[in-house]
């Protein structure tokens with residue numbers, strides 16, 4: 407059984423969304439300073455690294471991340487490769503061979519190369535999904551969409567794509583590293599922290615080969 411860890415490592419090297427607080431972590435108890443333990447605190451945006459978006463992120467009174475269904479966050483998933491595109495459109499998804507009845511879909515694009523290369527600066531030209539791609543996924547009955555950069559939508563075009571997906575209760579997973587993952591079927595386990603009412607939460611996400 408092969409386990410693929412598709413989670414980004416959280417450290418002060420992780421790129422953050424422009425304007426969002428940077429990831430910060432420190433030990434406030436240190437054994438070398440005479441403390442009994444090493445103990446760490448950290449501070450971050452809920453949308454740092456590998457994370458899940460809840461409807462509340464774009465929809466006031468929308469569901470918080472603690473209310474998302476674990477039945478959707480875990481289960482069979484299809485990983486699709488779209489290495490050539492600069493934006494994912496409905497036409498790209500239509501001509502891709504996504505298996506019928508796919509409920510969870512992860513899309514590997516050239517974004518994953520940023521993680522493979524350890525690029526630390528935020529990239530504005532990342533690949534995202536257009537609003538018509540979001541519509542297409544909703545119509546197909548997709549319940550979870552995962553992408554390999556920090557937003558499911560192209561830069562500066564956040565709202566339409568997010569809103570279409572979140573209004574349809576599609577769970578969005580962002581910041582996946584799919585650089586090592588071949589196209590095909592897997593089992594997904596994506597477990598966001600249970601932050602009460604929050605608009606999103608960091609998650610550990612793994613794939614298991616089937």
Ligand SMILES: [Zn+2]
Nearest residue numbers: 453459580606
């Ligand atoms: Zn997010």
